[in-house]
Amino acid sequence: MHGEGFFYQALIYLAAAVVSVPIAKRLGLGSVLGYLIAGIAIGPYALGLVGEDGQDVLHFAEFGVVMMLFLIGLELQPSLLWRLRGSILGLGGLQVGVTAAIFTAVGLGVGLDWRSSLAVGLILSLSSTAIVLQTLQEKGLMKTGGGRSAFSVLLFQDMAVIPMLAILPLLAHGASDRGVSGGGHSTTWVEGLPGWAAALVVVAAVAAIVIGGRLLIRPAFRFIARARVPEIFTAAALLLVIGIALLMARVGLSPALGTFLAGVVLATSEYRHELEGDIAPFKGLLLGLFFIAVGASIDFGQIAQQPGLIGALVVGLILIKFIILIILGRVFGLGHDQNLLFSFSLAQAGEFAFVLFSFATQQGVLALDVTTPLVAVVALTMALTPLLMLVNERLVQPRFGTRERARREPDAMDESNPVILAGYGRVGTVIGRLLRVAGIGATVLEVDSDQVDLLRKLGHKVFYGDASRLDLLRAAGADSARILVIAFDDPERILELAETARKNFPHLAIYCRALGRTHAYELIEAGFDRVYRETLDSSLKIGGDVMSELGVPAFEALRRVRRFRRHDEEALRELSGQREDATKYIHLVRQQAAALEEVLSSDLEDMGQELDAAWDSTALRDPAVQDDGSS
Amino acid sequence: MRRSRVNRRLTEAARGLDGVMVNDLYQHYPDFDIDVAREQQLLESHDVVVMQHPFYWYSTPAILKEWQDLVLEHGWAYGHDGDALNGKQLLTAVSTGADGTAYTEDGSNHLTMRQLLAPIEQTARLCGMVYLPPFVVHGTHALGKEDIDRSAADYRRLLEGLRDGRVAMDRIAGLERINGDLDAVLGG
Numbered sequence: 001m002h003g004e005g006f007f008y009q010a011l012i013y014l015a016a017a018v019v020s021v022p023i024a025k026r027l028g029l030g031s032v033l034g035y036l037i038a039g040i041a042i043g044p045y046a047l048g049l050v051g052e053d054g055q056d057v058l059h060f061a062e063f064g065v066v067m068m069l070f071l072i073g074l075e076l077q078p079s080l081l082w083r084l085r086g087s088i089l090g091l092g093g094l095q096v097g098v099t100a101a102i103f104t105a106v107g108l109g110v111g112l113d114w115r116s117s118l119a120v121g122l123i124l125s126l127s128s129t130a131i132v133l134q135t136l137q138e139k140g141l142m143k144t145g146g147g148r149s150a151f152s153v154l155l156f157q158d159m160a161v162i163p164m165l166a167i168l169p170l171l172a173h174g175a176s177d178r179g180v181s182g183g184g185h186s187t188t189w190v191e192g193l194p195g196w197a198a199a200l201v202v203v204a205a206v207a208a209i210v211i212g213g214r215l216l217i218r219p220a221f222r223f224i225a226r227a228r229v230p231e232i233f234t235a236a237a238l239l240l241v242i243g244i245a246l247l248m249a250r251v252g253l254s255p256a257l258g259t260f261l262a263g264v265v266l267a268t269s270e271y272r273h274e275l276e277g278d279i280a281p282f283k284g285l286l287l288g289l290f291f292i293a294v295g296a297s298i299d300f301g302q303i304a305q306q307p308g309l310i311g312a313l314v315v316g317l318i319l320i321k322f323i324i325l326i327i328l329g330r331v332f333g334l335g336h337d338q339n340l341l342f343s344f345s346l347a348q349a350g351e352f353a354f355v356l357f358s359f360a361t362q363q364g365v366l367a368l369d370v371t372t373p374l375v376a377v378v379a380l381t382m383a384l385t386p387l388l389m390l391v392n393e394r395l396v397q398p399r400f401g402t403r404e405r406a407r408r409e410p411d412a413m414d415e416s417n418p419v420i421l422a423g424y425g426r427v428g429t430v431i432g433r434l435l436r437v438a439g440i441g442a443t444v445l446e447v448d449s450d451q452v453d454l455l456r457k458l459g460h461k462v463f464y465g466d467a468s469r470l471d472l473l474r475a476a477g478a479d480s481a482r483i484l485v486i487a488f489d490d491p492e493r494i495l496e497l498a499e500t501a502r503k504n505f506p507h508l509a510i511y512c513r514a515l516g517r518t519h520a521y522e523l524i525e526a527g528f529d530r531v532y533r534e535t536l537d538s539s540l541k542i543g544g545d546v547m548s549e550l551g552v553p554a555f556e557a558l559r560r561v562r563r564f565r566r567h568d569e570e571a572l573r574e575l576s577g578q579r580e581d582a583t584k585y586i587h588l589v590r591q592q593a594a595a596l597e598e599v600l601s602s603d604l605e606d607m608g609q610e611l612d613a614a615w616d617s618t619a620l621r622d623p624a625v626q627d628d629g630s631s
Numbered sequence: 632m633r634r635s636r637v638n639r640r641l642t643e644a645a646r647g648l649d650g651v652m653v654n655d656l657y658q659h660y661p662d663f664d665i666d667v668a669r670e671q672q673l674l675e676s677h678d679v680v681v682m683q684h685p686f687y688w689y690s691t692p693a694i695l696k697e698w699q700d701l702v703l704e705h706g707w708a709y710g711h712d713g714d715a716l717n718g719k720q721l722l723t724a725v726s727t728g729a730d731g732t733a734y735t736e737d738g739s740n741h742l743t744m745r746q747l748l749a750p751i752e753q754t755a756r757l758c759g760m761v762y763l764p765p766f767v768v769h770g771t772h773a774l775g776k777e778d779i780d781r782s783a784a785d786y787r788r789l790l791e792g793l794r795d796g797r798v799a800m801d802r803i804a805g806l807e808r809i810n811g812d813l814d815a816v817l818g819g
Contacts, residue, residue: 553657553658553661554657554658554659554661555657555658555661556661557661558661558662559661
């Protein structure tokens with residue numbers, strides 16, 4: 001400890017993050033690598049600004065992982081989770097099983113006791129949820145085939161930790177002095193209970209989360225939200241996550257798993273977005289802190305002592321995991337690129353290894369001279385993961401990926417189409433099909449290669465590639481195209497690409513999909529005016545059809561819909577740039593709403609009136625006002 | 632259409648008549664995206680076509696003009712093989728805000744209804760249709776409920792007459808409007 005207390009620590013961690021993350025992002029390395037580098041820099045082997053306390057910070061910051069899983073759960077509809085069950089159990093189960101078996105064999109091969117070997121094998125079969133998911137999310141790859149598979153495997157691993165914690169004490173054979181049973185870990189309610197009772201408690205806890213999430217949390221949040229004190233809502237959200245984490249720990253389950261479950265239960269609730277918004281900054285900072293702590297805890301002293309051994313272990317671990325993953329990916333039908341993404345992302349040991357190694361040492365399963373180098377290896381493989389994924393993205397994929405195959409087609413990307421369509425999901429597909437039947441050439445770029453393969457089989461001309469990369473944009477013909485349509489489903493990436501395109505290809509007319517009003521504001525404020533809110537037109541169509549169904553003549557309903565639309569688009573443009581001043585913004589919104597109401601209701605009165613009776617008959621006899629336009 | 636009281640009443644009078652189909656263009660094509668195939672099929676399956684509308688700027692409302700532009704196709708309605716409408720009768724039923732005196736050479740509109748409707752008449756001729764003098768309700772601004780009821784009843788009678796082939800074709804030639812003396816026209 002450097003003695004200056006909490007604020008001094010906060011200063012160092014925050015400064016390290018603030019300096020290194022933007023630089024790393026600018027260099028295209030991603031935020032995770034930025035945090036890790038920051039950690040190494042302030043760690044004991046570089047600037048030495050933080051010392052032993054790095055480990056404590058690590059344990060504290062691990063809560064970021066718990067929050068991340070809660071957020072991921074929130075975004076995952078239960079039905080999707082159900083669809084993933086095959087890859088969670090099959091792919092995940094095989095990954096853990098096969099990897100553990102092979103590492104156990106390696107352990108036996110180097111002369112470790114079988115129990116120690118098994119412990120090492122189990123522990124090293126896990127990967128790093130934190131690093132993998134954060135990197136995948138940042139790159140917008142969570143929804144791709146490879147991303148989904150990686151997520152499934154990580155989810156299984158999280159579940160696998162529970163039996164591992166149960167098995168490890170059974171493997172004790174006096175490899176070191178046995179510590180106090182469960183020392184350093186909070187005792188759980190299930191300890192000392194017979195097996196069936198423990199299982200019952202666990203099931204009850206999970207049931208409590210599911211049922212509570214369905215029945216209790218909604219009214220509770222409604223009550224809290226009604227208080228209209230935003231920070232109390234935030235507090236409630238934190239309380240929920242921390243409460244579930246503690247409950248899970250108490251019954252011997254993984255807190256991350258518990259909060260993930262809670263997230264899934266709440267994924268369909270109306271408070272989903274508020275919860276997301278409230279938890280996200282905490283998760284981001286804690287996760288950042290976690291990565292910094294990982295960086296700071298890399299034991300370069302240990303590495304310097306045994307550079308050969310540790311180097312060999314790092315390479316071996318990554319290689320073995322990678323090979324197993326790539327075979328499993330192939331077996332489970334992942335496309336070529338998605339398999340590469342999947343395998344590169346999971347070829348490391350995870351943060352659970354830190355906990356499990358120290359637990360195993362206390363339990364007398366593993367000796368310190370085994371775990372010490374392994375802990376360094378784990379940290380190194382974690383730190384190398386973002387780099388490996390970068391290597392995959394920059395060097396491996398371009399050479400061996402689907403895009404290479406695309407280039408082999410003679411008329412491929414050299415075609416000079418007037419339109420480049422970036423993103424071929426829900427929105428892009430419709431635009432692409434429309435342009436195609438209209439005979440307008442569009443070069444389509446999509447980042448999910450499985451989607452690309454499928455669409456190609458259906459006869460669509462789609463190229464694999466991340467349109468936000470300048471070289472790919474150029475290869476797609478941005479120099480000669482006239483229009484760029486951005487139809488990604490990630491708001492950040494849309495804005496990013498729009499800005500890249502404007503800077504490098506100023507002649508392009510840029511059409512942007514906007515995911516919502518806020519996103520539309522952001523795009524307009526950034527100076528893009530061809531902004532299309534993705535749900536606006538279908539919502540208005542529904543509204544119009546409902547009016548029609550209720551007896552408003554179809555043409556009048558459509559006119560009102562159009563008027564509403566025009567007014568709303570104007571209001572959007574007028575209000576953009578005014579959001580900083582909340583009071584003024586709200587005032588303006590109110591004003592706009594009132595104006596719209598007036599326009600629509602005057603229109604309504606118009607409709608209700610007997611127009612041809614509104615003229616007075618004396619005036620009618622005067623030829624000057626004879627007007628048939630209104631009869 | 633809905634904004635015109637008279638047209639609303641006329642439509643009500645026509646609706647429900649056996650053998651008469653009311654085709655509200657604004658209701659079917661609020662976005663003006665007219666289904667040409669459907670419209671042509673309707674025309675083919677009927678013998679009398681009535682274009683009923685308020686007289687907007689001395690012509691049809693925009694949607695009815697769009698209907699003509701799209702539905703009356705070359706090779707179908709006119710031109711070499713365009714005989715789909717041959718022999719069918721075409722009637723225009725209009726309401727005007729001003730009264731009848733405005734639609735005379737000395738009136739404020741300077742032209743008669745038949746003169747103003749010449750494009751429709753010529754359209755009918757080109758399509759080989761029999762053009763009937765228009766059914767006109769003048770002075771809608773000043774009409775009372777009874778007047779409108781009478782017009783609606785006339786309209787109904789005329790439609791029934793057209794349906795049953797009771798309109799005396801020799802008596803209507805050259806009439807300014809068909810409903811000037813409906814009893815005579817219907818061979819009463």
